[in-house]
Amino acid sequence: NAGVMQNPRHLVRRRGQEARLRCSPMKGHSHVYWYRQLPEEGLKFMVYLQKENIIDESGMPKERFSAEFPKEGPSILRIQQVVRGDSAAYFCASSPPQLGPYEQYFGPGTRLTVT
Amino acid sequence: AQSVAQPEDQVNVAEGNPLTVKCTYSVSGNPYLFWYVQYPNRGLQFLLKYITGDNLVKGSYGFEAEFNKSQTSFHLKKPSALVSDSALYFCAVRDYGGATNKLIFGTGTLLAVQP
Numbered sequence: 732n733a734g735v736m737q738n739p740r741h742l743v744r745r746r747g748q749e750a751r752l753r754c755s756p757m758k759g760h761s762h763v764y765w766y767r768q769l770p771e772e773g774l775k776f777m778v779y780l781q782k783e784n785i786i787d788e789s790g791m792p793k794e795r796f797s798a799e800f801p802k803e804g805p806s807i808l809r810i811q812q813v814v815r816g817d818s819a820a821y822f823c824a825s826s827p828p829q830l831g832p833y834e835q836y837f838g839p840g841t842r843l844t845v846t
Numbered sequence: 847a848q849s850v851a852q853p854e855d856q857v858n859v860a861e862g863n864p865l866t867v868k869c870t871y872s873v874s875g876n877p878y879l880f881w882y883v884q885y886p887n888r889g890l891q892f893l894l895k896y897i898t899g900d901n902l903v904k905g906s907y908g909f910e911a912e913f914n915k916s917q918t919s920f921h922l923k924k925p926s927a928l929v930s931d932s933a934l935y936f937c938a939v940r941d942y943g944g945a946t947n948k949l950i951f952g953t954g955t956l957l958a959v960q961p
Contacts, residue, residue, distance in 0.1 A: 774936065832940070837890040
């Protein structure tokens with residue numbers, strides 16, 4: 732059973748470009764979460780999605796950031812007009828399709844570097 | 847608001863000695879508590895969780911954690927540390943009564959086990 736998959740593992744973008752990060756959850760999981768880890772900091776929640784629905788986006792910056800989880804295909808975290816402060820590791824996690832005390836399984840992360 | 851505190855940025859312990867990584871939490875209701883471990887340039891790996899019941903929870907790789915409701919703590923422990931346990935450890939909480947599965951993470955504790 733493949734784990735959570737993220738690609739690319741490393742992404743370099745110049746300021747002003749767009750970054751697209753992809754996440755495929757574990758088989759049987761339909762809840763996806765995105766977290767950001769800034770250098771020397773812990774993980775900060777960004778957004779929680781189910782198929783075709785955003786459930787909680789309380790951690791998403793109001794501008795330039797968006798996320799989707801379509802009926803078919805991976806979840807996408809999109810950052811428009813990237814700035815140096817967006818440089819971070821972005822982790823995706825997934826869990827079973829219920830609310831409850833389920834641990835989240837994390838992907839290896841995408842390390843975004845903005846030059 | 848939910849929060850997690852890991853008061854120690856780093857814990858140093860000699861191989862073979864017992865280790866403790868501290869975590870305290872604050873939630874409005876009953877907590878679900880988790881410990882994760884992160885190795886360099888990797889995603890987070892789930893270690894153990896507390897939902898309800900026995901206050902001593904056993905997890906992967908010989909780790910265990912003790913839930914203490916009166917002290918709002920969930921300290922991670924291991925009777926005998928290994929050099930290979932050296933990594934970054936994160937405590938996380940989810941509010942039992944919440945309508946979202948999002949996890950709130952502490953800032954992490956770097957565990958260094960000396961041979």
